[in-house]
Amino acid sequence: MMTTARSVIWRYYAYRVTGATGFYLPVSILYLRHEGFGLAFIGAAQAAFLFGMVIAEIPSGYLGDRIGRRASLAVGNGLRASAMVGLVLATSPVAYLVVKVVWAFGWAFRSGTQNAWLYELLKQYFDESEYARIEGRGKTGLLITSAATAIAGGYLYSIDAALPFVVNAALAAFGIPMLYTLPAVGDGATDSDDSVFTVREAVHMLRVQAKRPAVRWLVAYAALFNGLFGMTRTFEQPALDSLGVSVVGLGVLYAGFKLVSAGAASTVGVLEARLGIRGTFALLAPVFGIVYASIALSPVFLVPMLVCYRSTRVVIAPLRNQYLNDRLGDVGRATVLSGASMVLSTASGTANLVGGAIADSLGPVAFLPWAGLAVAGAAAVLWIATSPVRERDGSVTATTTRTTSTD
Template sequence: MVSLVRRYYLYRASLSSGFYIPVSVIYMESRGLGLPEIGLVQGTFLFSMVVWELPTGYLGDRLGRRASLALGSVVTVAVMAGFALANSTLGFAVVYGLWAVAWTLKTGTADAWLYELLATRGGEDEFSRVTGRADSALRLVSAAAALSASLLYTVDPTFPFFANAGLAALGLPVLFTLPRTRGVDADQVGRPDEPADTGPDSSPIGVREAARVLREQLSRPSIRWVVAYAALFNLVFSVTRVFEQPAMRSVGVPVAGLGALYAGFKLVSAVASSLTGAVHDRLGTRGVLFLLVPVVAVAYGAFAVVPALLVPALFLRRGLQRITRPVRTEYINDRVEDVGRATVLSGVSMVLTLISGTANVLGGRIAETVGPLTFLSATGVVVSLAAGLLWIGVRPVRTVSPDAAAS
């Protein structure tokens, strides 16, 4: 069992995008894409994720977990090679569409495979511990890859993508040393941003029933308004991720320094994740989620005045996202019943993804006109003001009560 888990850690490490992420946007700029086109292709990725979310989950059940993961790794290799070859907006849009297929094939399925493997050996209680260590291995590999990404880019802009293709390919032989699972002990495991319930009370529901549950739950003020509140900041964080590289270049960050910064981002994310429980205990759900309003407003407003403060703001953005996301998910979990919980969480994830994709597409044109630094700063400040008004007007975060089901 110990050997199997270690091999799983190696496989998860092969899922890293550390070579690709630090140079992805500046690479597209070097291939002639402007910010509007970059926003469009990044939006294509998010929209495609929504489209492929259910089909790839179904495919994982039909093919088996291991075969689905293998297919995801093969597609990833093709995607990374495609990045090196693409030289037009259409070409990158196709690559990002395929990248969404690879992403949805691997993410939830990897967790489902692990849960089923542990369950067959009576080790379900080890799921969180093993997953946490696997995520740590992934982050360490991503940080190391990020450090070398910009150096590879300065030698040849395509090298980081071929390196990431090689890393994904290394996961295939490891994957085929792992056993198949039957897919009967974990009927659904959520995507990385919105983990679904995998407890013994979970049970699948039909499409009509799922639609009804989703409609009913999202119509409740205690859920509807927190989703609206989360969507505002998800919009800010998403456009920041897309346009942060051009913004960093505009304040003087060299290409060679991007890899070191992204390695630092990974470490900050890891530390923030480890502090989530302590921060939540200290501030409570309302305190943690309200923290987004003043912190984002000040951080994003500051680099409009002092451009060099952009880099600290990007580190802060990672920490905020890591801390607030699980708190938000727990809040929603507390307000829905076991039956339909996965449906609600998946529905919320899709809503946030669609809003982020739309923001990326529309934001590219604005960023091109006013500059990426001004665009990000204005977006952060305006969204924070809107979220503050929403907080005062509708109280999006509400205390659980006996009447919570109707609130």
């Protein structure tokens, strides 16, 4: 049994590697910039991607619960691969926006479903309490792969701007056969009508979970930082470009970002054991207030800030999902996690839409410090007012039933 469990986990790690984005990531925003689009359109395009995720999150999460995790994840891989190719074939602003929405649907089919799938995979073959540690290691492998491919991506872009996207599309497509080497777990559809998770039940479960303070305020707190991270990711390439970093240099720099993030991801288990989820999340507001404000002192602090935000993002995601998973039952787990992802995407999309216009007038380097200070201040107020991270109590939903209870 232990040998089988280890084999399953290693195959899961191999699947995670196919989600690497290193080939195109260092040049994804520059590609649009060099196609003649300004920061306002780039912010709108990223907002279209994120709002597309909002539209797709509940259907994709429901599909993961209803017809099976693997099929839903395979659809996501296929859509992402198609969108990468579509981006280099697009010839108009409308076409770019359509491709972004298709790309968003591909990511949405992975978000909540992948989290639920891994949790249930561990529950069946290993130990679900190891979720944060296993996901942290999977993220480490993903980031190391992205680091290696980022260097190649910058070089490929210098040869032909389309190459990074096409090569990354092939990697995403390879994830589909990798998925089917793994066992099917957590499939919502069976021959018994009693076990079918209906749309009405999905909507009801979302409403019930949204009323639980332990869930609602954690998602709200995470959404603030997700909006900040989304804006930073959109405007970091124009900011670095304005400081004179070359395309090949961006590839090398992004490789460094990924390696540092990989090291950070490997510390998830340690942070959970030493600080706990509450202790880790409590540090976010003061840390990001300081590191974003530092850019106002000198643009040289931009790179350390980017290292900090990228490292922190890969740490808090598995901890956030561990926190939510521990408070959800098996039935409808992917739907609720997709609901949480929907809120995070809405926050990030709104931030990009508003931030794009401001960054276009101020410039990306001048804009980022003010964005960081605003979010850090709002997060500090929310932390004091609501205590978003709460301990589990005896009223947590049982994993074998559909009933829910409040905290």
